[in-house]
Amino acid sequence: MKIIPGPASKQLGEKIAKLLGVEAVSLVFKTYPDGESYVRLEGKVRDEEVAIVQTTSPPQDTRLLQVALIADAARRHGAEKITAVVPYLAYARQDQVFLHGEAISIEVVARMLKAAGVDSLITVNVHQERVLAKFPFPAKTVSAVPLLAQYFKQKGFEKAFALAPDDGALWLAEEAKTVLGGECGYLEKHRDLYTGKITMEMKALDVGGKTVIIFDDVVSTGGTIALAARTMRELGADRVHAACVHPLLIGDAEKRILEAGVEEIVATDSVPSHVSKVSLAPLLSRELTR
């Protein structure tokens, strides 16, 4: 096997190659003045199984196309099998027609990757597992929540209350609970499909005087975590922390979250940022050897 670290996940790809003891194929990558991407493989991939490691956080359209270009280059130069390792899978939240007239964006992404030569996909904490059925090849999601919970456990937060900001994320909190050994619960979140505005119902959760860690898959604008943190404070939580797998952190998301009373935001290098304190490399390298 060889790893091809894409421009959006160069460090993560190199870490994975190092852990596996395999070659990281270097890539010549540039953006033309008009914005088009150019890729060229420098190493050989003939008769090799290759894994392209490239996240698709913003600018997601460009990064998705880069995955496709790298896959095409690998296929054209004789790669035997191509796995796309896409830690943050863009468009996964638009997996059905919610309002009349919409596209199913993730299906378009799946067809594009297939056409480019991808044979299988590994992603991390995809928003809804049902999304994987849209891919015309084997597609799998793995969870980084135990790694995030482990980070907090090592920092002395054993028995902290693991909170999910909505019922769809409850399983994340349950997974964290198995590592932290405390309790878990969730809030009722509603999002207006037209305005995107979110509201949360105050639920009687027993968090008074406790440390709460909010677990979510994605932090985009920070609105969800900020609202959940405020709710926790109102319910008397002593300390509030936030953990997420994919820190998109759009605009002033981080400021919003910290102003809502969150002490620390911890995320993975699915999306490289200064809060990416937990690496996915061990998890993904294990997955690639399965």
Ligand code: R5P
């Ligand atoms: C949605 O249900 C996801 O799990 C996240 O809660 C959401 O994407 C976070 O978005 P934002 O940070 O903009 O509230």
